[in-house]
Amino acid sequence: MKTLLTIFSCLLIGASLTHAQAIKVSQSTLALSVTTGTIAGGMTVVSNSVTTFSYKRMTVLSKISVQTSCPNQKFTLSVQATSPNLGSSAGIINLVNGMAAADLIVSVSGTSGNGSTYHTATLAYKAASTFAQGNSTELGNDTFTITYTQTAQ
Amino acid sequence: MAANLTYRSSRVAMVILPALLFVFQSGYSQTAAQTVTLQVSQIALLQTSGAVSATITGAGTSAGVATLSVANQTTTLQWGTNRGTQKITARLSAASKFQVYLQVLNPTAGVATPQILATTTAQDILLTVGRSQGSATISYTIQITADKGVVTDTPNIIFEMKNQ
Numbered sequence: 001m002k003t004l005l006t007i008f009s010c011l012l013i014g015a016s017l018t019h020a021q022a023i024k025v026s027q028s029t030l031a032l033s034v035t036t037g038t039i040a041g042g043m044t045v046v047s048n049s050v051t052t053f054s055y056k057r058m059t060v061l062s063k064i065s066v067q068t069s070c071p072n073q074k075f076t077l078s079v080q081a082t083s084p085n086l087g088s089s090a091g092i093i094n095l096v097n098g099m100a101a102a103d104l105i106v107s108v109s110g111t112s113g114n115g116s117t118y119h120t121a122t123l124a125y126k127a128a129s130t131f132a133q134g135n136s137t138e139l140g141n142d143t144f145t146i147t148y149t150q151t152a153q
Numbered sequence: 154m155a156a157n158l159t160y161r162s163s164r165v166a167m168v169i170l171p172a173l174l175f176v177f178q179s180g181y182s183q184t185a186a187q188t189v190t191l192q193v194s195q196i197a198l199l200q201t202s203g204a205v206s207a208t209i210t211g212a213g214t215s216a217g218v219a220t221l222s223v224a225n226q227t228t229t230l231q232w233g234t235n236r237g238t239q240k241i242t243a244r245l246s247a248a249s250k251f252q253v254y255l256q257v258l259n260p261t262a263g264v265a266t267p268q269i270l271a272t273t274t275a276q277d278i279l280l281t282v283g284r285s286q287g288s289a290t291i292s293y294t295i296q297i298t299a300d301k302g303v304v305t306d307t308p309n310i311i312f313e314m315k316n317q
Contacts, residue, residue, distance in 0.1 A: 022183040030187060035194040039233040039286060043196065051187065075191050127191050131235045131286045135195045138237050142191040151182040 022115070023064065023150050025123070026052040032127040034075070043129045051123040053081060055108065055150055057115035062108045063153040065101040066093055070144040073097040075129040077144055081105045084121035092126075095144055106153060197234040197314045199241065204228075207295055222296040230257055230279075230312060231288040238283040240317040242275035249308035252296040260289035268294075271310060280317060 030051060037043040055064060064087075066079060073096065080092045087108035105121060129135075136142075207223045214221055232241065241263075243255060249271075255278065256268035263282035279289065297304060 023185045025185050025187045028187060030189045031192070032189060033192045033194065037196045037198065037233065037235075039198045039200060039231050042233065042286065043193070043235065053185075075193055077189060077191055123187075125189065129193045129235065131196070131233050132284050133193070133235065134237070134284055135235045136192045137195050144189040144191065146187045146189060147184055148186070149182050149184045 022058070023053070023055045023148060025148065026050075026054070030125070032077075032125065034127055034129050037131075042131060046127045047124065048127070049082070049122050049124045051125075053121045053123050053148065054118040055086075055105070055121075056118055057086070057108060057111040057113075058150065058152065059112065059115070060110040061153045062110065062150055063087070063103055064105040064108070064148055064150050066095070066104045066146060066148055067099060067101045068095040068097065068144050068146045070095070070097040070142055072140070073142055073144075074133055074139050075127065075142045076133075077128075077142070078126045079104070079146070080124045080126075081121040082124045084119070086119035089121070095146060101149065104148065108150075108153070193235065195236050197232075197236055197239065199230070199232045199312055199314050201291065201312065202229045202231065205291075205293060207293070209295065209297055211299075219298050219300065220296050221299060222294055225293045225295070226258070226290050228291045229288050230291050232282060232314060233286040234282065234314060235284055236314075236316075238281060238317045239314050240277055241279040241282060242313050242315060243269065243271055243278045244275040244311050244313075245271045245273050246309040246311050248273060250297065250301060250304050250306040251308060253308050253310065254294040254296070255310070256292045257289035258292050261287035263287065263289075265289065268292075271308075275311075275313060275315075278312075282314070283317070 034046050077095045078092050081089045081104045084105050087105045090103040093102045205225050207225045209221045209223045211221050253271040257265045257279050262285035263279045266277050269276045
């Protein structure tokens with residue numbers, strides 16, 4: 001009896017710990033550079049879609065939201081989850097220092113199992129600036145710490 | 154008795170603890186973070202809308218006046234920069250047979266200087282144009298004295314954006 005309880009406990013704890021790795025990004029850092037522009041069109045927007053975002057089902061319906069911290073933010077950065085293979089993208093999110101959490105992916109269905117399968121979406125970033133916003137040589141780079149959070153919806 | 158209580162306690166703990174962990178699933182949140190560094194290069198763009206073709210015919214010149222001239226305001230100067238305080242200068246690429254006076258008019262940003270006589274040395278024509286996008290009309294007045302006779306020349310004006 002004691003042995004069975006121990007095994008059962010281990011299985012449940014294992015299932016819980018599996019969920020503890022539920023979301024991740026394929027790279028912890030990313031560097032974007034806005035380098036060109038035209039007089040008529042302003043600075044040229046730079047796109048980057050090299051980051052894969054991975055997430056699992058929770059036991060309940062869930063969503064992924066995004067927040068950012070960027071002290072002394074000068075330039076413009078947005079993100080969109082594209083082609084999620086579970087749930088729906090909430091569209092383009094402008095990343096602003098201190099912003100409230102904004103939905104990135106919604107309607108991630110729940111599962112009664114342990115949700116061990118990773119689902120993915122591409123994080124499509126767009127970096128932009130205006131002539132009036134200046135440049136990094138004089139003002140420094142912007143460093144965004146972007147936090148993705150999965151919660152029950 | 155004491156041993157029995159201990160066994161019961163551990164059994165309860167073994168059931169409740171994982172159960173609590175599992176129930177916690179519905180209310181938990183998970184996070185992942187990514188650091189994105191955004192760098193913006195310095196940009197300074199400057200262009201004119203085109204070339205100027207002007208002919209001094211002498212028409213309208215009063216008798217006894219040695220200087221003949223023509224005025225032209227058909228081109229514009231356009232710029233865009235994300236640099237801090239900048240200015241725009243003008244100079245001739247080489248000495249000209251003509252005297253070329255110029256001034257920018259109605260700039261959408263910055264402050265125009267008074268008319269200059271262009272030389273091979275750069276002179277300020279527009280001040281305080283940092284971190285802006287704008288345009289201004291280029292006003293030329295080209296002169297030559299009658300004693301030079303019939304002359305053709307192609308003065309090349311160099312506009313430059315510089316730190317002020």
